[in-house]
Amino acid sequence: MAIELLYFARIREAIGRSAETVSPPPDVTTIAALVEWLAARGEGYAEAFAERTKVRAAIGDAFADPDTPIAGAREIALFPPVTGG
Incomplete structure (x- = not known):
C-alpha cells in the first residue's frame, strides 16, 4: 500500500524533504506504528520522531x-504540535 507522506516544520527539516511516497510493511497498521517505523529508517527520521x-x-x-x-x-501529514502566540 503506497502512501504519500507530507512532512511539516521541524519534521521536514530533520528529514530533509517535504514529502515522499512509502509502502509500509503489513504490520504497520496505525499512525503510531507508522511513526515508529519511520523513526527506525535512519538518523534524520530518528531525530524527527524522537518525541513520538x-x-x-x-x-x-x-x-x-x-x-x-x-x-x-x-x-x-505529519507535523509537530502547533504553538501560537
Whole structure:
C-alpha cells in the first residue's frame, strides 16, 4: 500500500524533504506504528520522531489519533504540535 507522506516544520527539516511516497510493511497498521517505523529508517527520521507522543497527524483533511488505522489512506501529514502566540 503506497502512501504519500507530507512532512511539516521541524519534521521536514530533520528529514530533509517535504514529502515522499512509502509502502509500509503489513504490520504497520496505525499512525503510531507508522511513526515508529519511520523513526527506525535512519538518523534524520530518528531525530524527527524522537518525541513520538508529540507528533500530530492528519489523514486526508482530518486529524488522526495515534491509534487511528491507516488502511486505505492515500495521504498522511505529519507535523509537530502547533504553538501560537
